[in-house]
Amino acid sequence: MSVLDLDLHELAGRVRRGELSAEEVAEQSLERIREASALNAFLHVSEDAVRVRARELDARRARGETLGALAGVPIAVKDSLCTVDAPTTCASKILTRDGTKESGYRPPYDATVVDRLRRADALLVGKTNQDEFAMGSSSENSAFGPVLNPWDITRTPGGSSGGSAVSVASGLALAALGSDTGGSIRQPAAFTGTVGIKPSYGRVSRYGLVAFASSLDQVGPFARDVRSAARVLEVIAGHDPRDSTSRETPVGDYVAACDREPKGLRIGVPEDYFGPGLDAEIAVAVRAALDRLTTEGCRVVPLSMPTTAHGVATYYVLATAEASSNLARFDGVRYGMRVERAGADLASLYRASRGAGFGAEVKRRILLGTYVLSAGYYDAYYRKAQAVRELVRADFARAFEEVDVIVTPTSPTPAFLLGERLDDPLAMYLADVYTLPASLAGLAALSLPVGLTEAKAGQATLPIGLQVMAPAFAEDTLVRAAAAIERSSHFAGRRPPA
Amino acid sequence: MAVTLDEVRRIARLAHLEVTEEELPRWAAELGKIIDYVNELAEVDTANVRPSTDPASPRAPLRTDAAEAGLDRDAALSAAPRTHDGAFAVPAFVDES
Numbered sequence: 361m362s363v364l365d366l367d368l369h370e371l372a373g374r375v376r377r378g379e380l381s382a383e384e385v386a387e388q389s390l391e392r393i394r395e396a397s398a399l400n401a402f403l404h405v406s407e408d409a410v411r412v413r414a415r416e417l418d419a420r421r422a423r424g425e426t427l428g429a430l431a432g433v434p435i436a437v438k439d440s441l442c443t444v445d446a447p448t449t450c451a452s453k454i455l456t457r458d459g460t461k462e463s464g465y466r467p468p469y470d471a472t473v474v475d476r477l478r479r480a481d482a483l484l485v486g487k488t489n490q491d492e493f494a495m496g497s498s499s500e501n502s503a504f505g506p507v508l509n510p511w512d513i514t515r516t517p518g519g520s521s522g523g524s525a526v527s528v529a530s531g532l533a534l535a536a537l538g539s540d541t542g543g544s545i546r547q548p549a550a551f552t553g554t555v556g557i558k559p560s561y562g563r564v565s566r567y568g569l570v571a572f573a574s575s576l577d578q579v580g581p582f583a584r585d586v587r588s589a590a591r592v593l594e595v596i597a598g599h600d601p602r603d604s605t606s607r608e609t610p611v612g613d614y615v616a617a618c619d620r621e622p623k624g625l626r627i628g629v630p631e632d633y634f635g636p637g638l639d640a641e642i643a644v645a646v647r648a649a650l651d652r653l654t655t656e657g658c659r660v661v662p663l664s665m666p667t668t669a670h671g672v673a674t675y676y677v678l679a680t681a682e683a684s685s686n687l688a689r690f691d692g693v694r695y696g697m698r699v700e701r702a703g704a705d706l707a708s709l710y711r712a713s714r715g716a717g718f719g720a721e722v723k724r725r726i727l728l729g730t731y732v733l734s735a736g737y738y739d740a741y742y743r744k745a746q747a748v749r750e751l752v753r754a755d756f757a758r759a760f761e762e763v764d765v766i767v768t769p770t771s772p773t774p775a776f777l778l779g780e781r782l783d784d785p786l787a788m789y790l791a792d793v794y795t796l797p798a799s800l801a802g803l804a805a806l807s808l809p810v811g812l813t814e815a816k817a818g819q820a821t822l823p824i825g826l827q828v829m830a831p832a833f834a835e836d837t838l839v840r841a842a843a844a845i846e847r848s849s850h851f852a853g854r855r856p857p858a
Numbered sequence: 859m860a861v862t863l864d865e866v867r868r869i870a871r872l873a874h875l876e877v878t879e880e881e882l883p884r885w886a887a888e889l890g891k892i893i894d895y896v897n898e899l900a901e902v903d904t905a906n907v908r909p910s911t912d913p914a915s916p917r918a919p920l921r922t923d924a925a926e927a928g929l930d931r932d933a934a935l936s937a938a939p940r941t942h943d944g945a946f947a948v949p950a951f952v953d954e955s
Contacts, residue, residue, distance in 0.1 A: 457939070468933035601921050673896040684873060691874070693946050698939035706951040707874065715876025723875060727866070728889060730873040732896075744899050746909030751902065753910075785888060786895055 368588035375432030382432035386414035389434035401526040405486040428481035436527035436536040439487040442467035442568035451502035454717025471568025473596040488523030497791040510856035512820035515775040518548030525552040536582040543795025546807035550770035550825020553809040560832040561802030562607035565600030573682035586843040590614035617836035622844035623657035628763030630665040645811040652848040671796040677745035684729025770807040770825035805829040861890040
């Protein structure tokens with residue numbers, strides 16, 4: 361057994377007590393990352409930096425210092441987060457000098473979440489692959505090639521945080537950070553059999569997260585189990601003066617909340633999430649998990665959430681509008697790719713740099729976002745979507761008067777085939793139908809694995825994800841319910857074949 | 859709803875995005891299809907709803923209004939493709955309108 365197969369708390373404990381050297385952990389993680397390079401989960405592996413860091417931790421411990429909560433824990437970081445010691449490209453050519461990932465942008469500062477991981481003595485092993493600017497649900501929209509799903513390498517790991525999900529699913533790291541705008545942590549968690557938390561809007565600082573849609577973006581953890589994800593969340597959560605949307609609400613004891621029995625919890629189940637388009641095996645697995653909660657003293661309450669159907673349309677108006685504005689900063693002047701033709705003026709420098717640097721999906725969303733914000737369309741699309749967003753929020757507010765958490769499938773299907781939806785943007789957008797509402801309402805939500813599909817002829821068995829949603833800043837209730845579902849699901853320990 | 863080639867040209871110009879003439883029909887078709895889909899929002903009754911931009915209801919806390927050191931100039935310029943005299947360098951321009 362590799363030390364990488366240890367539980368996150370156990371590994372950190374051993375490193376803190378000096379029973380295991382951080383250097384050994386680092387070497388094993390680097391070796392596994394090398395062995396799994398065909399999955400294309402990493403855009404940059406911090407070989408030298410992580411070795412230096414591990415030796416430093418071991419030396420500090422030898423001097424009698426007490427190490428942090430994540431001592432020696434190998435953690436992968438999505439490339440949408442700024443790191444001073446590694447390139448940050450967001451899987452886009454526009455954040456490179458010449459189109460190669462080696463020429464990637466070097467930020468002059470760390471994202472706050474990265475800084476907090478370092479202070480907790482984690483080992484940051486590298487930067488993970490993703491959909492370009494987090495725009496996608498399959499990790500195929502990367503300028504540096506798609507990420508493969510270790511459960512079946514002909515399938516996508518989901519997206520946009522596919523590399524982070526795979527790094528945890530394949531045991532290359534014990535945890536990872538992703539970002540979730542409409543499901544970019546939860547959906548890849550479901551596709552890879554990992555736990556992924558999208559914290560409440562305002563729970564975690566976005567300082568140093570490359571912005572996609574600022575009213576929706578949140579940073580959150582991936583891990584193999586709920587308690588480990590809860591530990592990482594405790595480390596990264598909390599107010600940051602550098603992000604005015606981060607809130608001063610105190611961070612809870614999320615690990616302790618995982619150990620609280622679920623008895624008495626009221627679990628809402630909106631039938632709107634179990635309609636046409638939902639894979640039958642997923643419906644069965646989610647309902648079975650709900651039945652087990654009932655036997656543990658939880659009460660299941662049927663809900664009606666009629667606005668669910670409008671989540672996709674609302675999201676794709678608001679998120680693209682915000683993206684078209686946020687991505688205006690990539691202009692070829694201050695960082696990244698600059699395309700300047702002879703005799704060019706400033707406007708043509710912008711156009712040429714952006715035309716050469718952005719990939720197709722990013723251009724599609726910038727165009728769509730510009731369209732819905734342009735004169736004549738603003739009221740019909742952008743303002744209308746803002747109003748529908750209020751209705752979505754009101755739907756949840758009503759529901760949370762009656763229930764403590766809401767349980768649904770995370771995704772209508774298990775991992776789909778590479779290329780299957782690449783030529784049909786709308787089909788790709790519909791992959792997020794169950795995760796978008798919680799993003800629009802700013803809720804705390806997570807996905808955890810509750811089973812595997814039956815192996816069919818010529819098709820591998822694939823993980824099934826269940827989504828739990830809780831009111832904003834009720835992360836303690838969220839992980840309490842999720843940990844109970846996890847204990848009765850017996851998924852823990854299942855690992856992908858490759 | 860059909861999106862015309864001229865509309866794609868117009869929004870590409872607004873977005874400072876170079877698109878080739880050959881790409882235009884594809885963008886028009888794809889955007890038209892997505893716009894068709896989001897048109898379902900028109901059917902939702904929002905007559906008594908106030909649109910909101912802020913997903914977190916209470917006001918964000920304000921920081922103390924005190925001067926503090928920002929990013930060092932050399933660090934800020936360190937990733938720029940072209941700099942000149944401690945500033946970002948751009949082509950000469952007179953009128954962008």
